Amino acid sequence: MQKSGGAVILMQKNSNSRKEQDILDSMEYFVGDAEIIRNMAVTPTRIPFDDEIVNFLNDVSRTLLGMREARAYPDVVTLAFWMRKASVLNLKKRFEKKDGDMHLGRGMVFHIAPSNVPMNYAYSLVSGLLTGNMNVVRLPSKDFDQVRIINRAIEESLSRFKHVKNYICLVRYERKREINDFLSAMSEVRMIWGGDRTIAELRKSPLMPRAGEIAFADRYSLAIIDSDVYLELDDKQKVAEGFYNDTYLMDQNACTSPYIVVWLGSRKEEAKKIFWEKLHRIVREKYSFQPIMGINKLTSSYLTAAAYPNVKIEDCQDNYLVRVKIPEIVDGLMNWKDHSGYFLEYDCGEILELRTLCNDTHCQTIGFLGERETLFPLLESGIKGVDRVVPIGKTMDFDLIWDGYDLTERLTRTIHLDFS
Amino acid sequence: MNFEEILQISPYSLEKEEKEKILTDRLMELTEHHRKNCLEYARILESISYHKGNVKKCSDFPFLPVRLFKELSLKSVLPEEVVKTMTSSGTSGQAVSKIYLDRTTSSNQQKTMVKIVSDFTGSSRMPMIIVDCPSVVKNRTMFSARGAGILGFSIFGSRKIYALDDDMKLDVKGLMEFLEKYKDQRILLFGFTFMVWQHFYKELFRLRKEGIAFDLSNGVLIHGGGWKKLISEAVSQEEFHTRLKEVCGLNYIHDYYGMVEQTGCISMQCEYGHLHASIFSDIIIRKPEDFSECGIGERGIIQVLSTIPESYPGHSLLTEDEGALLGEDDCPCGRKGKYFKVMGRLKNAEIRGCSDTYAEKFK
Numbered sequence: 001m002q003k004s005g006g007a008v009i010l011m012q013k014n015s016n017s018r019k020e021q022d023i024l025d026s027m028e029y030f031v032g033d034a035e036i037i038r039n040m041a042v043t044p045t046r047i048p049f050d051d052e053i054v055n056f057l058n059d060v061s062r063t064l065l066g067m068r069e070a071r072a073y074p075d076v077v078t079l080a081f082w083m084r085k086a087s088v089l090n091l092k093k094r095f096e097k098k099d100g101d102m103h104l105g106r107g108m109v110f111h112i113a114p115s116n117v118p119m120n121y122a123y124s125l126v127s128g129l130l131t132g133n134m135n136v137v138r139l140p141s142k143d144f145d146q147v148r149i150i151n152r153a154i155e156e157s158l159s160r161f162k163h164v165k166n167y168i169c170l171v172r173y174e175r176k177r178e179i180n181d182f183l184s185a186m187s188e189v190r191m192i193w194g195g196d197r198t199i200a201e202l203r204k205s206p207l208m209p210r211a212g213e214i215a216f217a218d219r220y221s222l223a224i225i226d227s228d229v230y231l232e233l234d235d236k237q238k239v240a241e242g243f244y245n246d247t248y249l250m251d252q253n254a255c256t257s258p259y260i261v262v263w264l265g266s267r268k269e270e271a272k273k274i275f276w277e278k279l280h281r282i283v284r285e286k287y288s289f290q291p292i293m294g295i296n297k298l299t300s301s302y303l304t305a306a307a308y309p310n311v312k313i314e315d316c317q318d319n320y321l322v323r324v325k326i327p328e329i330v331d332g333l334m335n336w337k338d339h340s341g342y343f344l345e346y347d348c349g350e351i352l353e354l355r356t357l358c359n360d361t362h363c364q365t366i367g368f369l370g371e372r373e374t375l376f377p378l379l380e381s382g383i384k385g386v387d388r389v390v391p392i393g394k395t396m397d398f399d400l401i402w403d404g405y406d407l408t409e410r411l412t413r414t415i416h417l418d419f420s
Numbered sequence: 421m422n423f424e425e426i427l428q429i430s431p432y433s434l435e436k437e438e439k440e441k442i443l444t445d446r447l448m449e450l451t452e453h454h455r456k457n458c459l460e461y462a463r464i465l466e467s468i469s470y471h472k473g474n475v476k477k478c479s480d481f482p483f484l485p486v487r488l489f490k491e492l493s494l495k496s497v498l499p500e501e502v503v504k505t506m507t508s509s510g511t512s513g514q515a516v517s518k519i520y521l522d523r524t525t526s527s528n529q530q531k532t533m534v535k536i537v538s539d540f541t542g543s544s545r546m547p548m549i550i551v552d553c554p555s556v557v558k559n560r561t562m563f564s565a566r567g568a569g570i571l572g573f574s575i576f577g578s579r580k581i582y583a584l585d586d587d588m589k590l591d592v593k594g595l596m597e598f599l600e601k602y603k604d605q606r607i608l609l610f611g612f613t614f615m616v617w618q619h620f621y622k623e624l625f626r627l628r629k630e631g632i633a634f635d636l637s638n639g640v641l642i643h644g645g646g647w648k649k650l651i652s653e654a655v656s657q658e659e660f661h662t663r664l665k666e667v668c669g670l671n672y673i674h675d676y677y678g679m680v681e682q683t684g685c686i687s688m689q690c691e692y693g694h695l696h697a698s699i700f701s702d703i704i705i706r707k708p709e710d711f712s713e714c715g716i717g718e719r720g721i722i723q724v725l726s727t728i729p730e731s732y733p734g735h736s737l738l739t740e741d742e743g744a745l746l747g748e749d750d751c752p753c754g755r756k757g758k759y760f761k762v763m764g765r766l767k768n769a770e771i772r773g774c775s776d777t778y779a780e781k782f783k
Contacts, residue, residue, distance in 0.1 A: 116771070251772045257773075289708075290770070293769055294708050295708075305464045320709070
């Protein structure tokens with residue numbers, strides 16, 4: 001009896017490992033291989049900002065900046081600068097804990113990158129590496145040049161940093177439940193980009209009891225501009241370019257992209273005229289407009305107008321830019337947001353009028369141009385939303401504090417030391 | 421001029437200036453009517469600072485994107501006056517348009533359709549083959565676009581037969597008997613383009629190989645609903661015509677362009693393959709970038725105008741279809757008014773963003 005029972009267990013084990021093999025084989029590997037994933041159970045974690053990792057990232061950065069192809073993509077160049085040694089050591093200064101305890105990576109981090117943007121996967125991976133973890137990253141389903149270029153640089157640097165190999169595996173697979181199950185079950189932290197739907201999909205796959213999760217849900221963001229401060233600026237063109245990057249660069253569909261512009265101060269109309277004219281010129285020059293976008297934005301603006309009295313749709317000459325002025329901030333305003341260059345606009349007299357908009361856990365970033373004191377009554381009013389306030393033009397700049405999470409804290413664990 | 425008076429005019433008899441004047445008057449009347457009776461419509465007009473004094477011609481009227489009817493319940497009559505609600509054909513999970521009809525609008529749709537279609541088929545009724553299944557028209561208060569089309573065209577039929585059963589199988593025996601009985605008469609066939617191809621043509625083609633042939637050389641086929649599904653099967657309009665002629669001798673085939681949001685005002689295809697706007701309606705082609713008007717031959721978004729809708733604000737709509745104006749008042753078929761072609765539906769936007777798009781918000 002005992003013997004046959006043992007045989008059953010052995011057979012089960014065999015069939016489990018065959019199943020495991022099938023799952024591992026069903027993924028497409030861009031960096032690393034199945035063996036690396038399997039080894040992750042025994043690969044040692046590292047301390048945050050480990051020297052070898054820092055040097056490796058610096059090497060990837062150098063490799064990228066040396067590639068002619070990479071330099072054609074400003075977003076790749078930005079990443080390369082962000083991960084070079086000087087910049088990482090600044091992060092180290094900000095985030096390294098000097099509390100006498102030991103801090104370590106947690107283990108395997110399973111990253112799910114969003115399918116329709118190129119760069120998040122790389123920032124996610126670098127965050128996992130810097131905090132001392134092994135990383136399996138599900139790459140975007142779409143083919144992006146940027147992804148190809150960055151992966152090539154990683155491969156090249158790995159040939160010089162053989163010990164880092166076991167920490168990186170970049171894969172792609174169709175949305176398959178069994179692969180999600182498999183990678184979730186072995187991860188210490190699951191990091192989900194891609195919004196509410198993707199989070200719901202991944203939540204079907206259980207994690208280990210002590211495993212953690214960082215989920216980047218659907219969010220909305222706003223811009224606040226003080227007209228008096230704006231009109232005093234010398235370089236208004238720079239503001240327009242920054243705002244273009246905040247919005248149109250990602251079809252105004254990133255969680256950080258402002259969808260409503262709030263105006264403060266005493267010279268609103270004057271400021272608006274200059275601000276939008278400058279933006280409009282850049283948009284006409286750079287933005288690739290798709291025919292359906294005009295209809296989409298007309299639909300959204302009419303839906304907004306039908307929902308509330310006294311909405312005013314501004315005349316913007318064409319469909320590249322659509323502005324809808326709303327008479328008051330009301331609940332449910334975010335139901336009427338849209339993308340591809342569709343802006344709600346609000347003339348604000350008193351900063352606390354924005355409380356409804358910001359007292360919502362969906363509210364993420366404020367792109368701000370003005371005096372900092374102006375904002376504090378709002379931020380100190382006990383609001384549930386707003387994770388970051390950054391200058392206009394910087395809303396997409398990645399940081400280890402992201403979406404309200406301190407990633408260095410979420411991706412590490414602490415060995416508390418008390419030898420007294 | 422009220423609608424009854426417009427109805428007395430022959431549908432393709434007016435030249436540009438005359439038509440423009442009649443249409444502008446009627447559309448102005450409708451715009452004011454809906455502004456007074458539909459709160460959402462009034463708010464929309466207010467949001468764009470609409471002034472009727474600024475409207476000089478048809479192209480000056482504001483237009484609503486058709487998708488609005490999927491998101492909102494727009495009506496200009498009291499709920500108890502609604503006699504029919506029509507819905508667009510959407511696959512499961514998609515939002516459908518809801519179009520509310522009162523007695524007047526519903527009956528004007530019928531009358532208009534008769535005027536337009538009889539210009540092509542003659543005014544007498546004919547034995548009619550409906551290329552669809554009977555179950556599409558079961559529920560008489562909620563009409564799908566397919567059901568509405570069938571019922572609308574049914575008034576041209578003296579005797580009717582459904583060519584398909586509810587399993588979409590061709591009723592070979594029934595058809596044989598029907599054709600035998602009316603063999604010396606002109607026969608009207610009506611169906612949706614895809615249904616005609618998939619369940620009628622293909623089956624006739626198969627049957628002919630088995631030695632069963634149908635003679636429809638006396639028939640007139642009117643079909644509509646778009647080519648989207650057929651393009652995926654790589655069937656062109658020419659091929660559709662020649663293949664149908666080959667398989668059953670059909671000589672007269674008219675495509676039409678219409679939508680549930682403007683039932684009644686269909687644009688029929690003439691012998692030269694051109695779609696014609698009647699005096700009851702008009703089309704304007706607009707540039708996607710700024711909605712300005714396109715010139716003849718220039719591809720753009722189709723706006724449709726209709727003199728009918730009184731119970732819902734659907735007299736000026738921006739579709740999501742692409743088309744081009746071919747000419748005005750000078751089609752070789754002799755019909756006056758604009759004639760045009762339709763290229764198909766605009767593509768959904770491909771957008772970036774960190775939230776994965778599983779399904780388009782409105783689709």
